[in-house]
Amino acid sequence: xxxxxxxxxxIGLAGLFLGALIMVQKERPDQILGVIVWIGxxxxxxxxxxxxxxxxxxxxxxxxxxxxxxxxxxxxxxxxVVGAIMSMLVLPEIYKKSIGTKNPTILPLDYGLNxxxxxxAVALLTAAACAIYLRRRxxxxxxxxxxxx
Amino acid sequence: MRRLLAYTQQALSAPPRxxxxxxxxxxxxAIAFLLCFGTGLYSHFLQEPEPWMRFSTVPxxxxxxxxxxxxxAGIACFPLxxxxxxxxxxxxxxxxxxxxxxxxxxxxxxxLFVGASLVQITIGxxxxxxxxxxxxxxxxVHWALSFVVIGSLAxxxxxxxxxxxxxxxxxxxxxxxxxGETAGGETSGETAPxxxxxxxxxxxxxxxxxxxxxxxxxxxxxxxxxSRRGFVTAVGVSTATVVALTAGxxxxxxxxxxxxxxxxxGTGPNALPVNRTAKAAQVxxxxxxxxxxxxxxxxxxxxxLTRAELLALPQxxxxxxxxxxxxxxxxxxxxxxxxxxxxxxxxxxxAQGLKLTSLEKKGGYRVTQMGPEYxxxxxxxxxxxxxxxxxxxxxxxxxxxxxxxxPGVLQTKWLSKLEVEA
Ligand code: HEM
Numbered sequence: 001x002x003x004x005x006x007x008x009x010x011i012g013l014a015g016l017f018l019g020a021l022i023m024v025q026k027e028r029p030d031q032i033l034g035v036i037v038w039i040g041x042x043x044x045x046x047x048x049x050x051x052x053x054x055x056x057x058x059x060x061x062x063x064x065x066x067x068x069x070x071x072x073x074x075x076x077x078x079x080x081v082v083g084a085i086m087s088m089l090v091l092p093e094i095y096k097k098s099i100g101t102k103n104p105t106i107l108p109l110d111y112g113l114n115x116x117x118x119x120x121a122v123a124l125l126t127a128a129a130c131a132i133y134l135r136r137r138x139x140x141x142x143x144x145x146x147x148x149x
Numbered sequence: 150m151r152r153l154l155a156y157t158q159q160a161l162s163a164p165p166r167x168x169x170x171x172x173x174x175x176x177x178x179a180i181a182f183l184l185c186f187g188t189g190l191y192s193h194f195l196q197e198p199e200p201w202m203r204f205s206t207v208p209x210x211x212x213x214x215x216x217x218x219x220x221x222a223g224i225a226c227f228p229l230x231x232x233x234x235x236x237x238x239x240x241x242x243x244x245x246x247x248x249x250x251x252x253x254x255x256x257x258x259x260x261l262f263v264g265a266s267l268v269q270i271t272i273g274x275x276x277x278x279x280x281x282x283x284x285x286x287x288x289x290v291h292w293a294l295s296f297v298v299i300g301s302l303a304x305x306x307x308x309x310x311x312x313x314x315x316x317x318x319x320x321x322x323x324x325x326x327x328x329g330e331t332a333g334g335e336t337s338g339e340t341a342p343x344x345x346x347x348x349x350x351x352x353x354x355x356x357x358x359x360x361x362x363x364x365x366x367x368x369x370x371x372x373x374x375x376s377r378r379g380f381v382t383a384v385g386v387s388t389a390t391v392v393a394l395t396a397g398x399x400x401x402x403x404x405x406x407x408x409x410x411x412x413x414x415g416t417g418p419n420a421l422p423v424n425r426t427a428k429a430a431q432v433x434x435x436x437x438x439x440x441x442x443x444x445x446x447x448x449x450x451x452x453x454l455t456r457a458e459l460l461a462l463p464q465x466x467x468x469x470x471x472x473x474x475x476x477x478x479x480x481x482x483x484x485x486x487x488x489x490x491x492x493x494x495x496x497x498x499x500a501q502g503l504k505l506t507s508l509e510k511k512g513g514y515r516v517t518q519m520g521p522e523y524x525x526x527x528x529x530x531x532x533x534x535x536x537x538x539x540x541x542x543x544x545x546x547x548x549x550x551x552x553x554x555x556p557g558v559l560q561t562k563w564l565s566k567l568e569v570e571a
Pocket of ligand 1: 181182185186188189190192194196219220222223224266270271272273274275276277288289291292295298474475476
């Protein structure tokens with residue numbers, strides 16, 4: 001294990017060095033500063049905005065869904081996650097298309113419509129998954145009450 | 150401050166936030182990163198080969214597949230990295246924040262790793278629809294950051310190796326401990342913070358923060374097994390979904406499901422998408438000029454051929470994909486003159502490469518090199534027609550290069566000069 005770790009560290013340091021070298025050879029100082037700003041901003045957006053929002057959403061759903069079986073809540077949360085991640089990739093496309101692309105074959109689709117349809121499909125599949133889950137649950141333990149599972 | 154950190158860390162604890170999950174998602178993410186790195190290196194050296202490098206011309210779809218994988222695996226990185234960061238997020242609030250100089254270094258390297266990875270995948274994605282809302286050069290920075298990302302990945306794995314080993318399989322010691330199967334007293338899980346437990350008993354935080362913590366604590370807790378299974382399923386389904394609904398721009402089998410990719414097969418003039426238009430390349434006049442002729446030279450030997458003269462030569466038809474660096478690709482039927490027959494006219498020998506010059510006024514790909522393995526391949530054409538029609542001006546009229554297994558940016562459009570290199 002020790003040897004492996006040493007090799008990995010050496011590879012890693014070499015990578016960092018090479019990356020820094022390429023950066024200073026190919027980019028101007030103000031451009032390098034731009035990259036550093038982007039890296040800092042990425043950390044802030046993820047750690048300072050997206051993650052806390054996710055926590056609030058999760059707590060809010062658990063509080064609001066007190067009376068709902070936890071399995072159903074988990075399925076709904078899963079649906080929201082899938083929809084949100086797809087939206088993260090598609091919303092910038094919608095915006096870029098609205099400000100114009102370099103030629104008409106870039107972003108040729110109606111991404112807004114497709115995203116709306118996608119959310120509708122996610123909602124439908126989530127509902128179906130919940131229904132299947134509840135039916136199975138009832139079948140396996142007819143006596144259990146809705147609040148335990 | 151310390152108490153606040155500990156409270157936050159505790160408030161953030163959730164069943165999927167454990168080292169086993171970090172290892173499970175981390176493995177997948179590492180695979181995706183390495184796929185991107187490998188295919189990215191290939192793409193880089195195709196465009197900027199070292200003099201000794203030779204590439205395979207078979208299969209003709211080689212670059213279509215490698216770059217298609219680059220973008221598909223790259224898109225898969227989004228749900229995977231978000232899932233991975235979810236599992237380790239409480240670590241951000243670990244107490245004490247810094248234990249030793251080495252610990253500081255470790256935390257700094259993680260910050261660089263996370264930040265550089267997020268930037269790498271974001272600029273990569275925006276590049277696929279030619280959007281550059283920054284002032285640095287995309288290709289240069291994406292190239293430099295790929296070493297930063299893979300380098301910090303290696304360091305990260307080295308630092309965490311004992312932990313990774315403890316949670317590698319379902320039956321590893323750490324995983325079993327996590328399930329409560331062994332008596333192992335101390336949970337060495339990263340996300341089972343040593344500081345969190347005692348804090349819960351100490352005096353509560355006051356003010357607004359205190360109220361937020363109480364609100365969080367008041368929520369019914371998640372059921373561990375369901376919550377963990379739900380998490381893995383959500384990451385898995387997200388990954389499959391984002392790939393399935395975009396990879397159709399590169400892989401024909403998935404094109405019926407392509408509702409979100411920036412490119413769609415079959416769109417554009419000659420039923421082919423366009424990377425750079427004739428207008429952008431400033432060739433609207435020169436490309437249709439009656440004086441146009443293709444010049445082929447080998448030292449002092451020079452031949453000049455008009456489009457009519459090229460059309461009068463024996464024509465060959467080939468099926469070759471146009472495969473863009475941005476990941477989309479499209480099969481097409483090309484018709485034109487075999488490049489090697491033109492090279493024979495100036496007495497080139499099969500060890501010699503070429504310099505290609507386009508009519509473009511400017512741009513990084515106005516002048517490019519072509520290795521002999523491509524120049525003398527039987528399917529490399531100076532194409533005059535595509536899909537049964539004259540080349541559209543946006544696809545390189547009057548003549549363009551088409552060779553097997555090369556990125557689209559090297560399939561020079563609006564050809565002007567071919568020079569055999571000594
Ligand atoms: C950890 C993840 C990634 C690594 C290590 C990586 C690495 C690379 C490398 C080494 C290159 C070659 C650069 C050159 O030619 O100099 C490249 C090119 C490229 N990458 Fe990535 N990449 C990653 C993620 C992504 C993602 C997520 C996307 C988009 C969704 C993407 C899109 C591209 C594009 C479009 C190119 C072609 C650039 C060009 O030649 O003009 N990459 N990548």
